[in-house]
Amino acid sequence: MSTDKSVEYIKEYLREWIDLGKCPDILIGLDMIDLNLKDEKDLVYQLGVNLYFAVTDEKYQGKLNHKKIKKPRLYQFLKMVLREDKTEIESNPDFLLSILEEEKRDFIKEERITDEYTIDCFSTLGLTRLQNQDYVDCYQFDNALALMVADGVGGAESGEIASKITIEFILKSLKKYDFIQENNIDEILREILFEANQNVLNYAKKHNMGRMGTTLSLALIVEQFTLYIAHVGDSRIYEYNKGKKPRQITPDHSEIEMLIREGKVKEEDRENHKKNILRYAIGIENLKKEYIFVQNSVIRGDTSLLLCSDGLWEKIGIDKQVFFKSVDELENDIYAVVPTDNVTVLRYFSIEQELDDFEMVEEDFNEPLIKENSQESDPEEEVEGNLTSVIEKSPKKMKLNKKFLSLLLTLLLGICLIGFYLINTNIATDQSIENQTIFFRNVKNGDINETNRLIKMVDINIVDENNHSALYYSYQNRDISMSLFLIEQGIDTKNIKQEILKDIKEKEQNLKGLKDFKKRLKI
Numbered sequence: 001m002s003t004d005k006s007v008e009y010i011k012e013y014l015r016e017w018i019d020l021g022k023c024p025d026i027l028i029g030l031d032m033i034d035l036n037l038k039d040e041k042d043l044v045y046q047l048g049v050n051l052y053f054a055v056t057d058e059k060y061q062g063k064l065n066h067k068k069i070k071k072p073r074l075y076q077f078l079k080m081v082l083r084e085d086k087t088e089i090e091s092n093p094d095f096l097l098s099i100l101e102e103e104k105r106d107f108i109k110e111e112r113i114t115d116e117y118t119i120d121c122f123s124t125l126g127l128t129r130l131q132n133q134d135y136v137d138c139y140q141f142d143n144a145l146a147l148m149v150a151d152g153v154g155g156a157e158s159g160e161i162a163s164k165i166t167i168e169f170i171l172k173s174l175k176k177y178d179f180i181q182e183n184n185i186d187e188i189l190r191e192i193l194f195e196a197n198q199n200v201l202n203y204a205k206k207h208n209m210g211r212m213g214t215t216l217s218l219a220l221i222v223e224q225f226t227l228y229i230a231h232v233g234d235s236r237i238y239e240y241n242k243g244k245k246p247r248q249i250t251p252d253h254s255e256i257e258m259l260i261r262e263g264k265v266k267e268e269d270r271e272n273h274k275k276n277i278l279r280y281a282i283g284i285e286n287l288k289k290e291y292i293f294v295q296n297s298v299i300r301g302d303t304s305l306l307l308c309s310d311g312l313w314e315k316i317g318i319d320k321q322v323f324f325k326s327v328d329e330l331e332n333d334i335y336a337v338v339p340t341d342n343v344t345v346l347r348y349f350s351i352e353q354e355l356d357d358f359e360m361v362e363e364d365f366n367e368p369l370i371k372e373n374s375q376e377s378d379p380e381e382e383v384e385g386n387l388t389s390v391i392e393k394s395p396k397k398m399k400l401n402k403k404f405l406s407l408l409l410t411l412l413l414g415i416c417l418i419g420f421y422l423i424n425t426n427i428a429t430d431q432s433i434e435n436q437t438i439f440f441r442n443v444k445n446g447d448i449n450e451t452n453r454l455i456k457m458v459d460i461n462i463v464d465e466n467n468h469s470a471l472y473y474s475y476q477n478r479d480i481s482m483s484l485f486l487i488e489q490g491i492d493t494k495n496i497k498q499e500i501l502k503d504i505k506e507k508e509q510n511l512k513g514l515k516d517f518k519k520r521l522k523i
Contacts, residue, residue, distance in 0.1 A: 006054035007074065010047055011100050017093040041089040044096070048081035070335040072106050072125035073099055098130075105132045105160075109327060112138070116224055117145070118349045122327050126311060126339035133159035134309045134344040135214075137167050144179045146171065147219040149346055151235050151309040153281060158212035162200050166214050166282050169196045179222045186294045189220065189230035193282065193292050197232075200283035213283030217250055217307050224350065227299040232292055233281045235309050240323050242302040248318070251293055253280040276310070305348040311341035323347065 016024045023043055052060045056068040060082060069075045077099045080090040090096060108123040125132045133152035138145065148167050152159025173192045179185060193216060204212045215233025222228065229237060231250040234257070240246040251257070255277040259265040265273065280291045304323050315337045316322065322330065334343050 003051075003055045003071070003074070006051050007100060010051060011097060013047075014093045014097040014100075018097065040091040041086055044081045044091045045083075045086075045089055048078050052078055052082065066127065066338045067336060069127075070332075072127060073102060073130075075127040076130060103132075108136070109331075111327070114140075115351065117351055119147070119347065120327050121344075121346045122331060122334075123344040124331070124334065124339065124342065126342050127335065128338070128340045129342055131157065131160055132342050133163055133214075134311070134342040135160070135163035135167050136307075136344050136346050137171065138346065139171055139174070141174070141179070143223055144174075145221045145348075146174055147221075147305065147307055147346055147348055149215075149217050149235050149307040149309055149344055150282075151215040151233065151311075151342070151344070152212075153214060153278065153283075154210075154212040158204070158209050159214065161203070161209070162212040162214040162283050165203060166196050166200060166216055169199045170216070170218065174220075179220070185220070185222070185226075185228050186296055189218065189228060190289055190292050190294045193218075193230050193232060194287070194289050197282045197284070197287045201285065204283065211283075213278075213281040215253075215278070215309070216282050219305055219307060219348070221299060221348075225299060226296055227303070227305075228294070228296045230292065230294050232287070233278055234276075235307070236313055236318075238306040238308075238318050238323075240304045240306070240320065241300055246306070246318055246320060246323060249295075253278055253291075253293075255279045299350070301350060303350055307346040307348075309342060309344040311339055311343035312345055314341070315339060315343075 013024060023040060049060045051074075052058075052064075052069075055071075055074065055078075056065055058065065058068070062084065064075070064078055064082065066075065069078065077096065080096065080099065083089045105123070106125040108121060111120045112118070119138055121136055121138070123132065123134055123136050133154075135150045135152065136148065138147045148170065150163035150167050152161070152163035154162060170192055173195065177188060182188060196216070200212060200214070204210065215235040216231065217233070217235040217237050218230040219237055220228040220230070227239075229249060231237065232253060234252040234254045235250075236248055236252070237250045238246045239249050251261075256265065256270060256273040258279050259273070260267060260270065280287055306318065306323060308318075312318075312334070316333055325333070330345065
């Protein structure tokens, strides 16, 4: 008997049980069940054993084979009724039926292919929870593409509602802007997420929902060239470029990660702390604008992005294969480790147009250089004859033409040299801008090793006074280790001494390393 039929028979039996107020005497479609059992828990256990055999084609031996049960709700049901301790068996027919009743958002699998990119999405309830509180969406504007993943937090339905209304609010807000005309997109995104936070707070208050919140990771790609990131929480965005390792480009706002970055907890003590407590999320009173992570960078033609909830990265290491496996393969990997949380993955792949451009140029070169006349002739003879005729008929004119050609060639050579110089200058400038972008990104991520490697490998003018904002950002993010490192590299500090001193006095900061930090700043 198929799994679906077995499930339907059990659901029908549970409905009749609810209507009668007692266990029915007849169960159509399922064998090996003794309906004369007086104990409801024994009866429910037999339902589970029968269903397990229908799903796996194996007799139940006291342990669930999760690799053969990859369907949400089915696994949860079997786990509820196949318990070694009889007292722990769930026998409430209303609750058991609610476990088996599928909902639209239990499982989502979609793909979108355009001339510029490919997007695929996978979201699952998982094999433990009974609600999918993750929310995922993507939206194509006239000149931008928005990708979003949100992971709701809170009891009952509050997490699912928080993630849903947050994404809906952000999309509605984004539609007000023409991003080509905007010069301050970073601040626009920061403001939108801050307003989304207030929107969740207002909703919770209006509907007496109590505490509710969500993470939010947003990637906005403008004109296929610039990538803007806005982020709160511990969902993540990874970036992969050909020939490099995937790189996490959003910081986690969990309590443990923040404590490690602040130097209050050592990396080796991570396991001694709870990892799922968030310091910052959408829907909390203490969220300030400066806590919202925002950055921008140039997106390359070979760039791929992966947005995911913590249900993925906590169970599966994010490597190159996670980017390029099929959705079905990724799904198998997820179910192989028994996802204890909702799992959502959104992947973006750009499609380069370079090959099409090359083929177009190739077609141009295939055009004949000398077009045939109506009469058949040898092109070489025709050119040679014309040139001889000019020499013979007008030797003075030919000398003039030679001088003119020499002058023309010199002029063209000069133009080429100037063009070559300008191109190389622009390339150097573009590379410098990209290096500077990577530098700021590493500072924001608190990655001292990558920052140090970049300074040594490329031309980063670390003493440029414009870089004082990197130092101030690291201080504002309470990353004292990064702040001290930047000072050691010679970064300019004169423009921010008073700002930091004022901040220290107002907030009475007592951070680890602050004394040394103030000493280095000569405050």
